[in-house]
Amino acid sequence: MDLTGIATVRRARRREDLVLARGECLMAGGTWLFSEPQPPAVTALVDLTTMGWTPWERTPAGLTLAATCTVATLATIPAADGWTAHPLLQRCADALLASFKVQTVATVGGNVARGFAAGAIVTLCAALDADALVWCPDGTDRRVRVADLVVGNGVTTLAPGEVLRAVEIPERALRARTASRRIALSAVGRSGALVVGRVDEDGAWTVVVHAATTRPVVLRYDDTPAVDRLAHDVREIDAWFTDPHGSADWRRAVTGLLAREVRDELAAGAPDVA
Missing domain, CATH: 3.30.43 (Uridine Diphospho-n-acetylenolpyruvylglucosamine Reductase; domain 2)
Known part of the structure; x- marks a missing residue:
């Protein structure tokens, strides 16, 4: 408009x-x-698009995404050797359910900085332990986990005048196995729940719940979580919310099912595929 x-x-x-x-x-x-x-x-x-930032760059530390990197570009970043988590980039881009026209202009930084619950790029970053590089108005920089940057539905810890410069995904997370599940009230509806699981090379687990919650909720385990423990941890989440895309009770219930599916897939050793 x-x-x-x-x-x-x-x-x-x-x-x-x-x-x-x-x-x-x-x-x-x-x-x-x-x-x-x-x-x-x-x-x-x-x-911001006239700043000339390189959309993405592979570094010794992992993958850096400029704030101005479009969702369409994110989805087409080629995999590097050992990047087992690479299919998750496409999956989370698709979870936004935006038209190809929107994906060619919508940005990684915009999705993160807005901090909306349905922001699947926030989920991606939280699931892969990404850091946000923030430019402060006094000329200094600060880094914060994206999972900690978004504290509510449309609420972040970005202060007035701060600029989200980039998102940095660590190599160890890109080399992890992942699985994801998503549900909506309609086939082409906004995400009502999005669950991503990650198993690192050392066997540590991360399960992220978002879209169903006002902020990304990160659950961590030293090894494969027992079914009952994961179910309990999901029930104990206190950030469920109700909007036209789903009630809090429905979101809590379906998230438990999705988390179980993610856990079972990863426990079976099945790699995530696009």
């Missing part, structure tokens, strides 16, 4: 350009920004 209150658009090219004046708002893909009216206080946009 048109944002009739916007008077100017600035194209950022240097870090200094990201210091916001009164009324300015950062913009990447803009898929959420232009989907609904913005507060009257928002009178100008600062375009």
